[in-house]
Amino acid sequence: MSIIYIVVPLALLIATTAVIGFAWASRQGQFDDLETPAHRALFDDDPVEEE
Amino acid sequence: MVAVPLLPVVMKCDHCTLPVPAGLVVEGSAQQFCCAGCKLVYETLAGAGLGKYYDIVEEDAGDARQATVVSGRNYPEFDHQEFTDEHVTVAGDLASAKFYLRGVHCAACVWLVEKLPRLLKGVVSVRLDLGRAIVELEWRPQQVELSAIASLLDSIGYPPLPLKDGEEQQRLRKEQRADLLRIAIAGALAGNLMGIAFALYGAYWSGMEDGLRDFFRYTAFGLATISVAWPGRVFFRGALKALRARTPNMDLPIALGLSAGYLGGAFNTITQRGEVYFESVGILVFLLLVGRYIQRKQQRSAYLELELLHALSPGSALRVVDGVSEEVPISALQIGDVIEVLGGDTVAADGELLSAQATVDAAVLTGESTPSAIMAAELVYAGTRNLGENIQIRVSQIGDSTRVGQLMKRVAEYARRPSAIVRMADKMSGVFTLVVMLLALITVWWWTQYTSFDVALEHAIALLVIACPCALGLATPLAVVAAVGRAARKGILVKGGDTFESLSRAGVILLDKTGTITQGDWNVSQWYGAQELRPLVEALENHSNHPFARALANQKSQLSVAAVEIESGCGIRGVVDGVQIYVGSPAWLAQLGADFDDELLSTISNNNLSPAIAWDGAQRVSVIALGDTLRADSAQRITRLHELGWQVHILSGDDPRVVQRVACEVGVASENAHGGVTPEAKEQFVRDKQKSQHKVVMVGDGWNDATALAAADIGVAVHGSAEASLAAADVFLSRPGLGGVVELLSGSLRTVRLIRRNLLVSLLYNGSGVALAMLGIMNPLWAAVFMPLSSLTVVSLAWRSKTFN
Numbered sequence: 001m002s003i004i005y006i007v008v009p010l011a012l013l014i015a016t017t018a019v020i021g022f023a024w025a026s027r028q029g030q031f032d033d034l035e036t037p038a039h040r041a042l043f044d045d046d047p048v049e050e051e
Numbered sequence: 052m053v054a055v056p057l058l059p060v061v062m063k064c065d066h067c068t069l070p071v072p073a074g075l076v077v078e079g080s081a082q083q084f085c086c087a088g089c090k091l092v093y094e095t096l097a098g099a100g101l102g103k104y105y106d107i108v109e110e111d112a113g114d115a116r117q118a119t120v121v122s123g124r125n126y127p128e129f130d131h132q133e134f135t136d137e138h139v140t141v142a143g144d145l146a147s148a149k150f151y152l153r154g155v156h157c158a159a160c161v162w163l164v165e166k167l168p169r170l171l172k173g174v175v176s177v178r179l180d181l182g183r184a185i186v187e188l189e190w191r192p193q194q195v196e197l198s199a200i201a202s203l204l205d206s207i208g209y210p211p212l213p214l215k216d217g218e219e220q221q222r223l224r225k226e227q228r229a230d231l232l233r234i235a236i237a238g239a240l241a242g243n244l245m246g247i248a249f250a251l252y253g254a255y256w257s258g259m260e261d262g263l264r265d266f267f268r269y270t271a272f273g274l275a276t277i278s279v280a281w282p283g284r285v286f287f288r289g290a291l292k293a294l295r296a297r298t299p300n301m302d303l304p305i306a307l308g309l310s311a312g313y314l315g316g317a318f319n320t321i322t323q324r325g326e327v328y329f330e331s332v333g334i335l336v337f338l339l340l341v342g343r344y345i346q347r348k349q350q351r352s353a354y355l356e357l358e359l360l361h362a363l364s365p366g367s368a369l370r371v372v373d374g375v376s377e378e379v380p381i382s383a384l385q386i387g388d389v390i391e392v393l394g395g396d397t398v399a400a401d402g403e404l405l406s407a408q409a410t411v412d413a414a415v416l417t418g419e420s421t422p423s424a425i426m427a428a429e430l431v432y433a434g435t436r437n438l439g440e441n442i443q444i445r446v447s448q449i450g451d452s453t454r455v456g457q458l459m460k461r462v463a464e465y466a467r468r469p470s471a472i473v474r475m476a477d478k479m480s481g482v483f484t485l486v487v488m489l490l491a492l493i494t495v496w497w498w499t500q501y502t503s504f505d506v507a508l509e510h511a512i513a514l515l516v517i518a519c520p521c522a523l524g525l526a527t528p529l530a531v532v533a534a535v536g537r538a539a540r541k542g543i544l545v546k547g548g549d550t551f552e553s554l555s556r557a558g559v560i561l562l563d564k565t566g567t568i569t570q571g572d573w574n575v576s577q578w579y580g581a582q583e584l585r586p587l588v589e590a591l592e593n594h595s596n597h598p599f600a601r602a603l604a605n606q607k608s609q610l611s612v613a614a615v616e617i618e619s620g621c622g623i624r625g626v627v628d629g630v631q632i633y634v635g636s637p638a639w640l641a642q643l644g645a646d647f648d649d650e651l652l653s654t655i656s657n658n659n660l661s662p663a664i665a666w667d668g669a670q671r672v673s674v675i676a677l678g679d680t681l682r683a684d685s686a687q688r689i690t691r692l693h694e695l696g697w698q699v700h701i702l703s704g705d706d707p708r709v710v711q712r713v714a715c716e717v718g719v720a721s722e723n724a725h726g727g728v729t730p731e732a733k734e735q736f737v738r739d740k741q742k743s744q745h746k747v748v749m750v751g752d753g754w755n756d757a758t759a760l761a762a763a764d765i766g767v768a769v770h771g772s773a774e775a776s777l778a779a780a781d782v783f784l785s786r787p788g789l790g791g792v793v794e795l796l797s798g799s800l801r802t803v804r805l806i807r808r809n810l811l812v813s814l815l816y817n818g819s820g821v822a823l824a825m826l827g828i829m830n831p832l833w834a835a836v837f838m839p840l841s842s843l844t845v846v847s848l849a850w851r852s853k854t855f856n
Binding site: 001004005008011012015016018019022023026027031033034035036039040042 | 158161162165178180224227228231232235236239260263266267274
């Protein structure tokens with residue numbers, strides 16, 4: 001069972017990364033508006049004009 | 052040669068049906084548009100195969116089909132230096148500002164607004180926050196003026212209102228982000244603590260090496276330390292504040308519970324004996340933070356609506372200096388300035404009338420349904436609308452000291468008042484934690500007298516695990532969230548969760564008359580005499596701003612109208628389709644020589660309707676009875692309110708006789724119908740009722756109701772409300788009439804019943820679990836298996852409930 005001594009710290013490391021990722025996204029303001037992006041994702045891109 | 056089809060004289064926009072300006076008519080094209088915005092919307096819908104939208108709109112709304120709200124203003128005040136100083140942030144060659152956009156409501160709005168940079172050169176970026184209807188603009192001032200952007204937004208149907216992005220806003224945003232981060236950390240820690248706890252429970256079955264067990268325990272100890280010291284610190288800070296102020300708050304028992312669990316676990320870890328309770332500590336911190344976040348979010352949105360109030364007062368005024376008028380932002384006005392108010396415009400500041408006379412519509416300010424005449428040197432109030440010709444006013448009060456400004460200040464004060472109902476979940480969880488800790492101690496003490504200390508501790512641990520207050524903490528918020536969501540789908544928007552609790556017990560309900568019980572618009576109630584005059588009158592009245600005219604006018608009329616003259620306070624005359632027509636007050640028409648039945652007039656005024664006369668200058672005369680008619684379902688709804696146990700009052704600024712008639716028709720006792728009530732008196736009335744230990748619910752729609760809405764225990768704004776009322780109210784009904792009010796009250800009753808049921812279920816569950824553990828029947832493993840079941844029960848009860856449908 002000594003694998004536990006590696007796996008548990010690894011799990012905690014992954015959790016830390018996730019929390020850091022969340023903190024970054026939150027500082028960027030990604031959670032300030034939770035409604036509009038859901039709609040924005042559905043808009044088509046502007047058609048590329050052909051030369 | 053290709054034949055060019057003949058175009059009809061007036062082209063109507065295929066999107067909004069407004070007339071298409073001559074310059075924009077595209078000859079030979081099947082579709083015509085009044086503006087680029089309508090064209091874009093139309094093409095998108097057609098391109099996506101959604102052209103059916105127009106059929107649906109036509110069938111559904113009939114003539115209520117709304118043209119995109121276009122004020123047609125040019126916003127010259129936005130380029131004024133004072134405005135720039137106050138609202139615009141300049142960085143390098145880029146400028147940015149925030150606006151509240153009236154009228155955004157769907158994905159298509161986001162799409163259209165964010166396409167602005169394609170429509171106007173110089174606009175760099177546009178971001179719309181749909182939930183709050185706030186747009187952030189970025190543009191190059193050298194290439195485009197703000198007024199041009201504003202009028203483009205206006206022309207596509209979203210009149211912009213300037214918004215200040217003050218320090219307070221920044222602070223709130225930072226606070227929200229910090230809250231979220233705390234929840235994330237607490238959540239990650241709680242999850243991992245839970246995992247470790249499960250591994251330790253497993254040791255009951257299969258046993259565990261001491262080294263491994265200590266490794267898990269020390270890891271959990273470390274994680275719990277972070278959880279308590281970092282995200283959990285807020286509770287200790289709150290508790291410390293309570294100790295210093297010597298007034299207990301909810302943080303105190305929470306902090307006590309947390310420290311007991313944490314210190315107990317730490318002691319056992321270091322002494323290598325007994326059990327650890329770190330997962331309960333971690334989860335408690337996480338859940339309490341989530342509850343706190345939801346509550347704070349509601350407070351923040353309430354604050355934002357308060358900010359909107361300031362954006363809503365009219366933004367500009369025409370200042371007259373040496374006979375030349377210039378459009379300036381209101382903040383630039385000084386006392387003593389002379390301003391001009393055009394016919395149909397809203398008065399920007401309180402002041403003394405310089406013109407000989409004026410007719411103003413004060414309905415939004417006072418609730419009076421008939422326009423009032425004002426003579427020279429009398430006061431004209433900001434917020435009222437000028438119905439006659441252009442007038443001039445000498446400004447005597449500006450900004451916050453105007454009557455409407457005072458009202459807004461009162462609303463702001465009420466909004467800052469803390470909610471009286473304390474956080475149920477927090478309170479329960481705190482007390483619960485203390486009780487559980489106490490019971491655990493008793494269990495240990497009791498069992499050590501009969502068995503070993505280790506067995507005693509095991510029973511105590513089982514107790515702590517099964518008593519984890521997840522279900523209890525979830526019971527109230529979940530039921531409220533589910534009910535708020537369901538209510539929103541029914542057109543009932545509820546701002547705070549406390550609302551349901553307040554509305555579940557009957558009290559006094561105050562109804563505004565105009566617009567709530569009645570339609571709120573003038574309608575033709577009877578047309579006596581020459582019917583053939585009607586189309587001519589309808590055409591002529593298109594040229595007047597008077598509320599009576601709006602009832603009489605028909606915008607679809609194609610008849611030619613010429614030589615229109617408006618006699619302020621009297622009526623209107625003009626030549627329609629070659630016929631001279633006069634429409635106006637009986638006094639004016641009698642003076643002109645029209646011959647009509649005086650008895651008919653007294654019948655009309657006895658019914659509390661207002662008469663108007665139409666005359667063709669010769670033989671044909673019509674007597675028209677105008678009134679604000681009742682909504683079809685008002686009487687029935689009020690009966691239902693009485694059945695639910697509410698004491699119904701009518702509170703209106705309108706003529707007492709009109710109010711009495713309405714009260715009689717809808718079945719409200721005449722002593723409960725109050726007419727001629729000023730906005731200030733409405734607020735006083737609410738407070739008097741509150742003093743006599745009544746719970747007061749106010750339902751209203753106008754500026755005149757705003758302070759009363761804010762002062763009431765619960766304010767309900769109905770469809771079509773002035774924005775001030777929206778900001779002041781706790782609930783907004785997006786449907787007109789009283790149907791929504793009845794539904795809100797009965798739905799609240801069901802929601803509160805659901806909350807009680809949920810609390811009962813989780814208390815019973817936890818209670819019996821605790822009893823079993825104290826009796827030594829439950830072991831920690833089974834406790835860990837059963838614990839999530841109570842949460843599941845509560846969650847499914849909340850989602851399956853039929854609170855609003």
